[in-house]
Amino acid sequence: MAFRPVTHVLFDMDGLILNTEDLYTVAFQNIVSQYGKNYTFDLKLKLMGLQTHETADMVVSALNLPITSEQFIEESKKQFDVLFPDTKLMPGAKRLIEHFHNNNIPIGLATSSSKESYDLKVNKHHTELFSLFPNKTFGSSDPEVKNGKPQPDIFLVSAKRFPDNPKPEQCLVFEDAVNGVLAAKAAGMQVVMVPDPRVPKNLTADATLVIDTLVDFKPELFGLPPFKP
Numbered sequence: 001m002a003f004r005p006v007t008h009v010l011f012d013m014d015g016l017i018l019n020t021e022d023l024y025t026v027a028f029q030n031i032v033s034q035y036g037k038n039y040t041f042d043l044k045l046k047l048m049g050l051q052t053h054e055t056a057d058m059v060v061s062a063l064n065l066p067i068t069s070e071q072f073i074e075e076s077k078k079q080f081d082v083l084f085p086d087t088k089l090m091p092g093a094k095r096l097i098e099h100f101h102n103n104n105i106p107i108g109l110a111t112s113s114s115k116e117s118y119d120l121k122v123n124k125h126h127t128e129l130f131s132l133f134p135n136k137t138f139g140s141s142d143p144e145v146k147n148g149k150p151q152p153d154i155f156l157v158s159a160k161r162f163p164d165n166p167k168p169e170q171c172l173v174f175e176d177a178v179n180g181v182l183a184a185k186a187a188g189m190q191v192v193m194v195p196d197p198r199v200p201k202n203l204t205a206d207a208t209l210v211i212d213t214l215v216d217f218k219p220e221l222f223g224l225p226p227f228k229p
């Protein structure tokens with residue numbers, strides 16, 4: 001497979017830079033357990049990358065919970081307040097972000113999270129790293145991002161926010177979620193997928209490249225500056 005050279009890079013956040021996916025699983029399981037339900041990985045796969053209200057609608061209806069989506073969002077917030085401040089980084093994320101920054105490659109953050117959720121995840125331990133992204137888009141709280149992933153909106157909005165307004169084919173996306181990969185492809189961008197090992201192989205087929213962790217990424221494959229040995 002031939003990879004095309006790029007000039008700009010867009011990062012997903014949850015499950016890609018930050019290990020928040022395990023925390024979402026705990027939070028959602030804690031809520032649905034009260035109703036005797038199970039938050040399965042199969043359900044999680046379908047909603048990763050969606051916006052907050054879309055996520056809540058899907059869980060409430062898939063598990064037939066006797067509460068409204070608004071109540072589910074309220075319950076989630078209580079869980080997140082406890083769990084998110086101690087979020088850890090995913091392997092290789094800091095090294096790769098700093099590498100692009102040090103080599104003047106423009107990078108953007110394109111997360112479906114809200115700004116409020118971002119603050120909980122980042123402000124205690126990770127502000128220095130995230131300050132390397134001048135260009136940040138928060139899908140769940142940005143009126144310009146009409147539709148969540150798998151629709152392309154967030155990546156198109158995010159690319160437009162670079163001062164030199166790159167074309168989609170100049171942008172490389174990093175994603176862990178199936179919906180995120182579909183969104184990037186729909187935006188006309190190449191996408192490197194770093195999936196949870198439980199994601200079935202057939203659901204990774206749309207990615208331009210699939211790697212186990214960000215540690216394995218070779219920037220020169222996409223015409224970006226290589227790591228010095």
Ligand SMILES: O=c1[nH]cc([C@@H]2O[C@H](COP(=O)(O)O)[C@@H](O)[C@H]2O)c(=O)[nH]1
Pocket residue numbers: 012013014015021024025028044047048049050051052055110111112113114140177180
């Ligand atoms: O188990 C879960 N995974 C993921 C999400 C959602 O997935 C998005 C993750 O954002 P990102 O695009 O940064 O991966 C967030 O909107 C979050 O609400 C969730 O609710 N529950």
Ligand SMILES: [Mg+2]
Pocket residue numbers: 012013014015016048049175176177180
């Ligand atoms: Mg993600």
